[in-house]
Each structure stands twice: as structure tokens, then as C-alpha cells.
Amino acid sequence: MLELLRFGAGGWGDEILGGAGVTVAVAVLSFAGGLVLGSLAAAARLGGNALLRGVAEVYTTVIRGVPALLVIWLLFFGGSGFVSWVAGAFGYGGRIELSAFAVGVAAVATVSGAYAAEVIRGAVQAVPSGQTEAARALGMHRGLILRRIVVPQALRYALPGLGNVWQMTLKDTALVSVTALAELMRVSYVASGATRQPFLFYLTAAAIYMVLTTASNAAFQWAERRAERGVRRAVR
Template identity: 40%
Template sequence: MNWLSLLGFGAQGWSDELLKGAWLSIEISVSAYLIGLILGLFGAIAKQSKSVVARSVASTYTTVIRSVPDILVIFLIYYSATDALSYLLSMSGLSVQFQLNGFVAAAIALGVVQGGYSTEVLRGAIVAVARGQTEAAFAVGLTRKQTFFLVIIPQMLPLALPGLGNLWLIVLKESSLVSLIGFTELVLVGKMAAGATRHYLLFYAAVGVVFLVMSGVSSLVFHYFEVKASHAWRRT
């Protein structure tokens, strides 16, 4: 069987499975990225807080995340999160039995990792906004909450986009790590196809090309938004 047949669609080819795996990789990456942005925003706010406790918690979180291997975080969440949540529920008087599935575990684990790096990217963007903007907002009567959402966020986004774009590319590649917990994303599908056909170079190269295409398209999308945000910021 030639390589065109192996990469074809239908019963004889593996392209159907590769595309499904690629889509699952994207779903995991998007979910983890959004979780990471939420955690990163809270972390960045905490690091700028006047509360010593909030700053300490945020600093500890980012330090641990940047020091511990990502795969270890995935293993910890996948293999221990279910027991931990069951224990917490039992302490509240609820006896609920459940199992954290691979997709949720992967999204949470990668999201927690992304949150650590997003915290630093967003914190740097917040710090880069001129202090005079905040002072001017307070002078016209805006509250701290209104100032953050109406003044700081619109100005920090153009500054944060390049870093956030890099983090997206990182989480897209790191989605391959969830194959180690048996989740059938793109890399695991490629490994299965290579093992079944003994065409290792063909399928691993195909997986690499798919990742390259996804990364290239993502870079173009982020570049578009960076240019639009930069033009809007200059006009402002």
C-alpha cells in the first residue's frame, strides 16, 4: 500500500482519524487556553493587589508552575483530582462518585500550567499602562472596578497580545502531552497509525505537518489582531 493510500480517507486511509485527532487537540488547547487566561487575569490582579496574602499566593502559584514539569501537573490532576474532589465532597456531606475524564483532566491541567505563564504576561501588560491613566480615571470619578475594565484592559490588550500569542502556540504543542494519559489526540492517533502500518516516518511527519499548519494559521490570526490592536491604540 503506497503512502497516498495510507494518507487517504475511508477504510484504507488514516486521514479521517488524523483530522479527528487534530480537532480534539484544538478543543483541548482552546479549553486550556481560556482556563489559563482566567487564572492568569486573577493572578495578575493578585500580584498587583495591596494584600500581602494575595501577592504571596499568586507568587507561589507562578513559581511552582514554572518550576514543575508540565507532564507532572497533568499526571497529578488526572490521577489524583478525582480522589481529592470526592474527599472534599464527602467532607461537605455529599457522597458522589464520579471519574474525571481525560478531556476535562487535560484541559484543567494544561489550563493551570497556562495560568502560571499568563499571569506574568498580563501582569507585565498591566504594569506597562501609564499610571497617569489610572489617576485620570479616578479623577473623573470612576471606581477601581470601572477603571480596570474601561481603562486598563483596553490599553493592556495590545501590549499583551504578542505574549498571549506565544502562549497559544505553546499550549497547542503541549496538547500532545495528554496522549500520555491515553487521550486520543493528534499525536496518539499518529502513533497508532505508525504502529499499525509500520510507516513511522510517514505518519510522524504527517503529524508534524498538521501541527505546522495549525501553528501557522494561529500565528496569522494573532498577527492580524496585533496589527488591528496596535492601530486602534495609536489612534487613541
């Protein structure tokens, strides 16, 4: 059976490796997009505009309350129709099909952003308010306060939670296989059907996911230790 995993003709090693690469690409882009969405939603939740605060609260509540697969289906089937409708308003009569990769990234980023928003919001609120008040008393403007005081400390508080969001995002990429995108789970499914060796390919996929999640966990732990260096010296 291991001959089926070799690279080259007659083996599925190339396809499995390519699928793992697509999985990593979707995860990285989705996590980055989720950080942007999460930061905007957290800023809206913490801001004084009631309308923006309400929109952000609805976004985080709804997205966290429905399955990620449902979000993928809605964007996959509804996204093309919506884009075609907008194009039709400008005189284009054809139908526009969105790529499975773009839909997958957008869907997973939407889910990731809802969870990242709560992590970021909690991290910002954990920064002692006395520090920002002291900064304002010294004449620091809002942008400088964010850059020098709030963001560095909030990042330290947010890292553990963002590590969990990354792990969730990485595993949610498996759901994108329903759009026929050739990521790791989709390639494993096709290979298991073609060779009638489902355990071999699904166990291989599980092993690859374990390698990715273990390496990611080690990277976030390193980042947390680095972020805590100054704090530990101050405590001592």
C-alpha cells in the same frame, strides 16, 4: 504509503482529522481557562492583599518551575483520588474516574495560566499610572477605569506575549496523549504502531501542527496590527 492517509475504510485520514479536532478543542479550552486563571493570578499579584499575592506568586513560580507533563500526571492520577475522597466525605463509597479530556484541559490550562499571569501582570504595569490617577481625579470608579483605560491598553501590550502563550498551549496538548486521549499525537502513535509507518504519521502530525501554529501566528499578528492602529495615527 499515502494510501494509509485516505479517508474511509483502510485509511487513517478520518482518525487523524478527528485527532486534530480534539487537539484544537483542548488547546482552545485550555487557553481560555488559562486566561481566566492568569487574570485572577495577575490581579492577586497586583492587589493589596498579602495572602492572595503570596498564593498567586507560589502558583506562578511552582507551575512554571516544573514540567508540564508532571502537572498532567498529578492531575490525572491525583484528581480522581481527590474527587473520590471528597465524594466519600458526603457518603459516596465508590471511586469516581475523571475523563481524560477534562483532566487534559485542566492540566494544560493550569500551566497556561501561570505563564499568562506574568504576561498580563506586565501588561497592566505598562499602562502609565498617570492615566489612572487622572481618571480617579475625574471621579471615575474602579470598574470604569479598568474597562475604559486599563484593559484596552493592557490588551495591546499583552497580545504579543499571549500569542506566545497560545503557541505553547497548542504544543503542550501533545503531552495529553499520555492520558490515552485520542488527540493528534495519540492517534499518530496508534496509527504508526498499527501500520509500522511511524515517519509517515509523525510527519503528518508535524505538518498539521505547522499549519495550526502558522495560522495562529498570522491571526495574532493581525490582532496586534489592529490594536496598534490608533497608536500609529497618534504618533504620526
